[in-house]
Amino acid sequence: MADQHRGGMGVGGGGYGDLHRGAGETQQRQGAMMTALKAATAATAGGSMLVLSGLILAGTVIALTVATPVLVIFSPVLVPAAIALALMAAGFVTSGGLGVAALSVFSWMYKYLTGKHPPGADQLDHAKARLASKARDIKDAAQHRIDQAQGS
Secondary structure, eight states: HHHHTTOOOOOTOOOHHHHHHHHHHHHHHHHHHHHHHHHHHHHHHHHHHHHHHHHHHHHHHHHOOOOOOHHHHHHHHHHHHHHHHHHHHHHHHHHHHHHHHHHHHHHHHHHHHTHHHHHHHHHHHHHHHHHHHHHHHHHHHHHHHHHHHHOO
16 A cells, blocks of 8 residues: 555556656647647637628728719819829928928038038038139139230
């Protein structure tokens, strides 16, 4: 009897090995049932979504069938209105973009004129120096030609 309480192999069998084998079979059954439950849930959800998508498709077809005559009747009004709305929206977007660009240019000019050296100021100074040099060269060439013309 002491062997049976400790789990040894007694008269009735039922040792530790039998307990572990039974637990493994139970886990297999639970795993199979869990897989079946997942498959049933997925099939139910998939079927429900398929039915809903069919209902939405039917509703869309019915709505288009009802709305088409209304759209055809009002198209002489709706098409120009849609064009006008698109042009107004484009105008607002363009004016907003140009306004932002103007503000950034004014901000850059303010920084440049107050001596804060914004990005690109070096290029502007270099271009200004080259332009002044060319203007001096043209002035000197013109003065030289005037002097030649007066000397002749």
